[in-house]
Amino acid sequence: MSVLEHNKSRLDALISSSPIASVVSDPRQRDNPIIACNAAFIALTGYAEHEIIGRNCKFLAGPATEPWLSETISSAVQRHTPVLVEILNYKRDGTPFRNAVLVAPIFDEAGDLEFFLGSQVELEAGAPMSHENRRIAAVSAVKALSRRQREVLAEMALGHLNRQIAFRLGVSEQTVKMHRALLMERLGAATSADAIRIAVEAGL
DSSP: OOHHHHHHHHHIIIIITOSSEEEEEOTTSTTOOEEEEOHHHHHHHOOOHHHHTTSOGGGGOOTTOOHHHHHHHHHHHHHTOOEEEEEEEEOTTSOEEEEEEEEEEEEOTTSOEEEEEEEEEEOOTTOTTHHHHHHHHHHHHHHTSOHHHHHHHHHHHTTOOHHHHHHHHTSOHHHHHHHHHHHHHHHTOSSHHHHHHHHHHTTO
16 A cells, blocks of 8 residues: 555545544645545535645635634644634635634654644534533543543544554553544544544543
């Protein structure tokens, strides 16, 4: 398998089966362009895949998008830390929508920044508690995990891979894989991206 094929396989595994609108961007390229998106992101935004790939995530911004929230995201990207904000974005047809946006770094096995994961949940109009309800549900789900599973999840949310998590927690990589599989099952997370979002929503 070529490096290109390997990376595509990794990206597909990260977001393709997620029911949450998700993208992956490449910070090693100029302007951190999107290099992968899933069907849920296409359905949410109304853009076709070829209109998404190669663009910075900021293309969803519009006239009433809050600049201070855009800056919050940009600042977290520069610091390589996960961030979750509610921001006003725009669909392809110009429809504005309130959006809970997560951006989280993903590091390679050498510990260097490799990708950014972005995921978006549309917040229902007139339901200001929808984000809070998601946070409460995430906290409850994370509390139901074992201590070690929470530790592994917290490391996942920081963008670390199994080998790095094993080193940081002082356990074997096989142990990390076991706990990772269990916590994803308990969280009902279809992908690592979904688990990372739950972790950030819960405040890990």
